[in-house]
Amino acid sequence: MAVAEFATPSRYNYSSLVNYSSKRSYVSTSLYKKRLIACTPLPSTQHARICCSATREVQAPVAVDTAELKKQAECYGVFCLTYDLKAEEDTRSWKKLIKIAVSGAAGMISNHLLFKLASGEVFGPDQPVSLKLLGSERSIQALEGVAMELEDSLFPLLREVIIGIDPYEVFQDVEWALLIGAKPRGPGMERADLLDINGQIFAEQGKALNAVASRNVKVVVVGNPCNTNALICMKNAPNIPPKNFHALTRLDENRAKCQLALKAGVFYDKVSNVTIWGNHSTTQVPDFLNSKINGFPVTEIIKDRKWLEEEFTEKVQKRGGVLIQKWGRSSAASTSVSIVDAIRSLIIPTPKGDWFSSGVYTTGNPYGIAEDIVFSMPCRSKGDGDYELVKDVMIDDFLWNRIKKSEAELLAEKRCVAHLTGEGIAVCDLPGDTMLPGEM
Amino acid sequence: MAVAEFATPSRYNYSSLVNYSSKRSYVSTSLYKKRLIACTPLPSTQHARICCSATREVQAPVAVDTAELKKQAECYGVFCLTYDLKAEEDTRSWKKLIKIAVSGAAGMISNHLLFKLASGEVFGPDQPVSLKLLGSERSIQALEGVAMELEDSLFPLLREVIIGIDPYEVFQDVEWALLIGAKPRGPGMERADLLDINGQIFAEQGKALNAVASRNVKVVVVGNPCNTNALICMKNAPNIPPKNFHALTRLDENRAKCQLALKAGVFYDKVSNVTIWGNHSTTQVPDFLNSKINGFPVTEIIKDRKWLEEEFTEKVQKRGGVLIQKWGRSSAASTSVSIVDAIRSLIIPTPKGDWFSSGVYTTGNPYGIAEDIVFSMPCRSKGDGDYELVKDVMIDDFLWNRIKKSEAELLAEKRCVAHLTGEGIAVCDLPGDTMLPGEM
Numbered sequence: 001m002a003v004a005e006f007a008t009p010s011r012y013n014y015s016s017l018v019n020y021s022s023k024r025s026y027v028s029t030s031l032y033k034k035r036l037i038a039c040t041p042l043p044s045t046q047h048a049r050i051c052c053s054a055t056r057e058v059q060a061p062v063a064v065d066t067a068e069l070k071k072q073a074e075c076y077g078v079f080c081l082t083y084d085l086k087a088e089e090d091t092r093s094w095k096k097l098i099k100i101a102v103s104g105a106a107g108m109i110s111n112h113l114l115f116k117l118a119s120g121e122v123f124g125p126d127q128p129v130s131l132k133l134l135g136s137e138r139s140i141q142a143l144e145g146v147a148m149e150l151e152d153s154l155f156p157l158l159r160e161v162i163i164g165i166d167p168y169e170v171f172q173d174v175e176w177a178l179l180i181g182a183k184p185r186g187p188g189m190e191r192a193d194l195l196d197i198n199g200q201i202f203a204e205q206g207k208a209l210n211a212v213a214s215r216n217v218k219v220v221v222v223g224n225p226c227n228t229n230a231l232i233c234m235k236n237a238p239n240i241p242p243k244n245f246h247a248l249t250r251l252d253e254n255r256a257k258c259q260l261a262l263k264a265g266v267f268y269d270k271v272s273n274v275t276i277w278g279n280h281s282t283t284q285v286p287d288f289l290n291s292k293i294n295g296f297p298v299t300e301i302i303k304d305r306k307w308l309e310e311e312f313t314e315k316v317q318k319r320g321g322v323l324i325q326k327w328g329r330s331s332a333a334s335t336s337v338s339i340v341d342a343i344r345s346l347i348i349p350t351p352k353g354d355w356f357s358s359g360v361y362t363t364g365n366p367y368g369i370a371e372d373i374v375f376s377m378p379c380r381s382k383g384d385g386d387y388e389l390v391k392d393v394m395i396d397d398f399l400w401n402r403i404k405k406s407e408a409e410l411l412a413e414k415r416c417v418a419h420l421t422g423e424g425i426a427v428c429d430l431p432g433d434t435m436l437p438g439e440m
Numbered sequence: 441m442a443v444a445e446f447a448t449p450s451r452y453n454y455s456s457l458v459n460y461s462s463k464r465s466y467v468s469t470s471l472y473k474k475r476l477i478a479c480t481p482l483p484s485t486q487h488a489r490i491c492c493s494a495t496r497e498v499q500a501p502v503a504v505d506t507a508e509l510k511k512q513a514e515c516y517g518v519f520c521l522t523y524d525l526k527a528e529e530d531t532r533s534w535k536k537l538i539k540i541a542v543s544g545a546a547g548m549i550s551n552h553l554l555f556k557l558a559s560g561e562v563f564g565p566d567q568p569v570s571l572k573l574l575g576s577e578r579s580i581q582a583l584e585g586v587a588m589e590l591e592d593s594l595f596p597l598l599r600e601v602i603i604g605i606d607p608y609e610v611f612q613d614v615e616w617a618l619l620i621g622a623k624p625r626g627p628g629m630e631r632a633d634l635l636d637i638n639g640q641i642f643a644e645q646g647k648a649l650n651a652v653a654s655r656n657v658k659v660v661v662v663g664n665p666c667n668t669n670a671l672i673c674m675k676n677a678p679n680i681p682p683k684n685f686h687a688l689t690r691l692d693e694n695r696a697k698c699q700l701a702l703k704a705g706v707f708y709d710k711v712s713n714v715t716i717w718g719n720h721s722t723t724q725v726p727d728f729l730n731s732k733i734n735g736f737p738v739t740e741i742i743k744d745r746k747w748l749e750e751e752f753t754e755k756v757q758k759r760g761g762v763l764i765q766k767w768g769r770s771s772a773a774s775t776s777v778s779i780v781d782a783i784r785s786l787i788i789p790t791p792k793g794d795w796f797s798s799g800v801y802t803t804g805n806p807y808g809i810a811e812d813i814v815f816s817m818p819c820r821s822k823g824d825g826d827y828e829l830v831k832d833v834m835i836d837d838f839l840w841n842r843i844k845k846s847e848a849e850l851l852a853e854k855r856c857v858a859h860l861t862g863e864g865i866a867v868c869d870l871p872g873d874t875m876l877p878g879e880m
Contacts (some may be wrong), residue, residue, distance in 0.1 A: 078702050081556050090709075106767075112552065115773050121561055145767025149774040151698045152691065152759065154708050154781075251592065258591045262518050269530075319592065327585025329545075333555050334589040341594075 037123035051135060072174070073132065073164030076147035085128060085159070097128045097159055099214075101174040103205065104181025104223065105133035105163070106142035108329070112336035113178065118150055118158040122340050123347070134170040134181065167208035175214045178339060179233065182223025191435065192416055192428040195225060197418040202229040206236025215240065218385055220342055222248045222335070224439055226280045227374040228413040229358045234361065234374070235421035243386065247359025249276040249284065249333070249376040250345075251338035252316060256286040259315045260293065264301050270294045275378040275393070276357040278406025279413075281434040284376065285402040286316045290393045309398065320438025330438055349383040355390045356380075366391050369403065373410045409434060512611070513572065513604030516539075516587035525568060525599070537568045537599055541614040544621025544663065545573035545603070545644065546582035548769070552776035553618065558590055558598040563781050563787070570600035574610040574621065607648035615654045618779060619645060619673065622663025631875065632856055632868040635665060638859040642669040646676030655680065658825055660782055661768065662688045662775070664879055666720050667799045667814040668853040674801065674814070675861035683826065687799025689716040689724065689816040690785075691771070691778035692756060699755045700733065704741050710734045715818040715833070716797040718846025720851075721874040724816065725842040726756045730833045750794040760878025770878055789823035795830045796820075806831050809843065813850045849874060 005032035085091040100117055102110050110133075117129055131150070135143040143163040150161055161437035164170040171177060182198045185191075202221070209217055217240060230247040234240070253276050261268040273292045288308045289297040302308060324332050325371065334429055343355040352366040355378040363371040366389060395403070414421070416428035525531040540557055542550050550573075556562055557569055571590070575583040583603040590601050602811045604610040611617060625631075642661065649657055657680060661670040670687040674680070701708040705755050713732045717725035728748045731738040742748060763771050785796040795818040803811040806829060818830040835843070849871065854861070856868035 078708055080696055081701075081705060081707050110553070111773055115552070115777065119561065120776075121559065141766045145763050146773075148759070148763055148766065149771055151708070152695050152774040152779040154694050154697060154772070155777075156709050159707075247470055254594050255592050257594060258518055261521075262591075267521050267522060267523055267599075268518055268591070269596050285810060319588070323585050323588055326581045326588065328582060331589055331592070333551055333586075334592040337555065337559075337593040337595075 008413050061171070073162045073166065076144070076151070076161045076163055077161070079147075079161040080150050083159075091128070094128050094157075095127045097130055098123060098176070099130040099132060099172075099174045100176040100178065101132040101134060101171050101213075102178045102180060103134040103167075103170075104179075106135045106139035106146060107180060107325045108332035109180050109339070111146065111221065112333050113180070113339055114146065114150065115153065116156075116336060116340055118153065118155040118404035120155070120157045122343055128157050128159045130162070131164045132160075132172075132174060133156065133164070133347075134167055134172045135163065135165055136181075140165060168212055171205070171208045171217075172212045173214055174209075174217055176207075176343070177209055177213060177217055177219045178222065178343075179219060179229070180222040182229065185435070191225075191430050191433060194425075195228060195413060195416050195428075195430075196420075198223060198225065198229055199232045199417045202233040203236045203420045206233035209233070211240050212238035213237075213240070216243050216244065216385070218246070218343075218346065220246045220248055220339065221359075222339060224280065224435070225413065227376070227410055228417055229418055230359060230374045231414060232417055232420045236425075242363065244362040245361060245374065246342065247280060247374050247376065248335075248339060248342055249280050249357050249359050250342040251335050252276040252280065252284055252286065252376075253357040254334070254338050254341065255319045256291075256312070256316045259312060259319075260288070260291060260298055260302070263304075263307065263312070264293050264298070266293055269424075271298075272351075272354045273378075274357070275355070276376045277399075277403050277409050278357060278376055279434070280376065280436070281406075281409065282317055282319065282436060283402075283406040283409045283434055284313075284436075285399065285406055286313050287393075287399060288312060289396060289399050290378070305386075318437050320436055322438075324438045345379075346381050346385050346387060347383055348381075350380040354380075357386065360387070360389075365389055365394060367393075370411055372406050373407070373414055373429075375407065375410060453536060474826040483735045490513065511601045513606065513609035516584070516591070516601045516603055518591050519587075519599070519601040523599075531568070534566045534568050534597075536748040537570050538563060538616070539570040539572060539600075539612075539617055540618065541572040541574060541611050541653075542620060543574040543607075543610075544619075546575045546579035546586060546619060548772035549620050549662065549775050549779070551586065552773050553620070553779055554586065554590065555593065555775060558593065558595040558782055560595070560597045562783055565597070568597050568599045570602070571598065572600075572602045572610045572612075572614060573604070574607055575603065575605055577605055580605060603752045607645045608652055609874055611645070611657075612647075612652045613654055616783070617645075617649055617653060617657055617659045618662065618783075619659065619669070620662040620779075622669065625875070631665075631870050631873060635668060635853060635856050635870075636860075636866075637867075638663060638665065638669055639672045639857045642673040643676045643860045646673035649673070649866070650677035650679050653680070656684065656825070658684050658686070658783075658786065660686045660688055660779065661799075662779060664720065665853065667816070667850055668857055670799060670814045671854060672857055672860045675863075682801040682803065685801060686782065687720060687814050687816065688775075688779060688782055689720050689797050689799050690782040691775050692716040692720065692724055692726065692816075694774070694781065695759045696731075696752070696756045699740055699752060699759075700728070700731060700742070703744075703747060703752070704733050704738070706733055711738075712791075712794045713818075714797070715795070715842050716816045717839075718816055719850050719874070720799060720816065720876070721846075721849065722757055722876060723842075723846040723849045723874055724753075724757065724876075725839065725846055726753050727833075727839060729836060729839050730818070737813050750786045758877055760876055762878075764878045785819075786821050786825050786827060788821075789821055790820040793818075798827065800827070800829075805829055807833075807835060807843075810847050810851055813847070815847065815850060852858075 131145050147161050185194050226247040230245045234242050234245040253274050256274050257271040258268050260271045270293050275287040288298050293301045357376050358379050359374045359376040362369050362373050362375045379387040381387045412430050418424045419426040534835045573583050587601050625634050654833050666687040670685045674682050674685040693714050697711040698708050700711050712731050715727040728738050797816050798819050799814050799816040802809050802813050802815045819827040821827045852870050858864045859866040
């Protein structure tokens with residue numbers, strides 16, 4: 001056996017990318033730099049409305065042909081090695097390698113999530129994984145640090161780690177894209193500004209997915225404002241089924257289950273059928289009407305209607321803020337657990353009679369919610385990566401009125417990012433602040 | 441079904457602690473506050489030696505009888521509920537609840553580890569777990585935050601979470617104690633000071649384990665200097681078998697395997713039989729002589745002897761420092777993976793012909809290493825929580841000389857903490873600094 005030199009991260013033998021320079025490829029960032037938004041915020045009271053309009057319409061989806069890519073995604077260290085999984089007894093029965101992209105890969109949520117993906121906890125003990133870490137120029141060193149820790153963890157199933165800053169490189173052939181990275185809200189930044197800044201990131205990532213990802217890639221958007229980011233991403237990826245895009249509301253669902261359990265004095269495994277409706281914001285609607293405890297309607301178990309109508313929602317929404325107060329950091333660990341839950345809900349059949357929440361595309365929904373937005377609704381899956389909306393849910397006036405408020409917010413967000421979805425000129429008319437406490 | 445009030449953390453129905461006030465209990469902290477160390481450091485060159493001696497001998501192990509405990513460990517939120525696992529179909533076949541204590545529970549390593557323990561990844565899918573989180577007064581709020589995130593994660597196997605700051609409470613009946621918490625080294629602090637400060641923590645925790653833990657508790661010490669902390673802990677727990685104490689060198693082993701794989705150009709799953717000998721410090725000895733790649737001696741695969749003798753060890757030891765440079769934080773994620781590896785090595789039979797490294801008690805060792813210290817050596821386990829030392833290893837002069845250096849260091853550390861192990865007056869005569877880069 002030959003003695004190899006110490007492998008460095010610059011070694012590059014990721015087979016599917018070898019012929020890269022001969023491929024057509026797409027970049028989009030430059031277009032957005034020219035866009036100007038004339039924005040005249042009104043005095044900043046809680047219910048002040050800000051009105052912005054883009055002075056220049058930017059079409060999207062739009063694809064720019066470039067001869068060369070700016071920077072190649074790099075395999076890292078020991079993961080640059082090639083081998084044949086089918087050649088060895090231990091790995092012969094394994095499934096085909098699955099490629100998973102994670103953006104914001106140097107952040108704290110990813111720091112939990114990547115190790116779960118690598119350990120086999122998410123996709124199972126016979127599923128080798130390739131992790132493709134997307135970062136920014138600023139975080140590229142940190143990405144290397146993460147890759148080093150993945151090396152040192154010796155996960156047998158982790159067979160490729162690739163780091164990079166260009167989504168057109170990193171998203172190549174991925175079957176899952178977990179989009180966690182987003183710009184945090186800076187001091188004095190209006191929600192419209194945040195929608196615009198992060199929207200541009202997700203527009204670019206949508207284009208990149210459209211250009212290079214697997215044709216059936218599943219996309220889970222975690223970076224906030226996640227519903228509208230997911231919509232932007234989807235609109236910029238017209239060749240990927242809209243059904244494949246999800247905005248994460250699973251942490252809200254998990255928190256809602258825990259609060260119902262606490263109130264009822266039962267363990268959380270007794271709580272089922274909890275829907276989060278709407279936007280991942282303070283307009284979200286944790287649904288107690290259809291929720292069950294030990295198979296009985298929650299409303300039969302918890303008689304305190306005032307608590308259900310008021311405190312319950314508040315407890316779910318304020319959880320992140322309380323956590324930051326206690327722990328000093330935002331909830332990276334439980335967020336990453338909920339991302340795992342969201343993925344596993346799509347690859348494992350949903351237990352009979354139950355469902356899960358996900359922010360998904362509303363077109364064709366059976367509830368009468370406005371079409372063409374991303375709205376959290378109750379879903380079931382056969383475990384094939386796909387889902388269907390649950391039809392047999394009750395919606396009373398109380399629930400419907402709240403759903404409509406969240407819908408109105410998402411329609412307003414959509415108008416505010418029209419320049420990023422290819423639907424014309426952006427008009428922002430948003431409530432002052434509906435970010436969830438504890439989120440940036 | 442009755443409607444319970446919203447459960448608060450102060451609810452207290454942890455059944456095994458109900459009769460608490462009637463039990464004898466022990467506290468020890470006050471004794472140590474009176475100890476003074478006269479310490480005259482020599483000029484701080486790299487090989488300067490510092491000499492310290494304790495002016496007052498403090499006997500240990502020592503137990504102080506108290507009528508009342510200062511503060512009760514508290515169950516947290518939803519985990520305060522009682523239920524009967526045997527009464528339900530889903531949980532009837534589960535094993536008996538296992539109680540696991542984690543110190544430094546509000547820190548970053550624990551933030552990864554606790555969620556692994558709770559998910560079933562460590563002890564398996566039919567093993568319900570109780571997590572008992574030990575923190576400090578300063579971190580009690582953060583502990584609540586961690587407990588909240590554990591609640592929100594809805595792990596079915598996680599059946600109890602208890603938080604507290606008194607080891608006599610938190611260690612009650614635990615079968616595993618994962619001792620991660622330790623004071624970091626402050627500016628200008630000598631290694632002798634660190635040994636003393638952390639030694640006091642581990643002396644107290646040893647006494648607490650001795651008083652209240654399961655008689656067969658397995659203790660894994662991660663807080664540095666971990667070998668000597670483990671020795672101190674063990675000496676203060678005379679009723680627990682010395683074999684049950686481990687100092688974590690598994691991250692070093694994992695890193696060594698990865699470096700050998702990188703050098704040989706093979707995937708890390710091909711590397712086996714890697715021992716870390718000695719102290720978890722810069723005197724540690726990653727053993728290439730007995731290591732194998734694809735079943736062949738490493739020395740037959742990697743012919744570059746200079747690399748093996750010099751760079752290999754350096755790469756393993758400097759890994760933590762490089763990681764901090766890249767990532768800006770110390771390696772919490774991979775450390776927690778290595779703790780999981782260490783635990784699973786004791787509860788799963790070691791693959792035939794292979795072994796793992798752990799810092800264990802030397803008395804009775806077959807290698808001729810000085811007795812009565814905690815030294816990392818090659819171990820095998822039948823998967824029953826116990827281990828035996830591997831006999832058939834080669835030790836040549838090169839290896840032996842390096843082992844002796846690490847042994848000398850540990851003997852010096854032992855003399856420096858004699859006041860904490862019940863062996864008389866401490867005399868510190870330590871090399872200037874052998875902390876691993878990237879560790880505090």
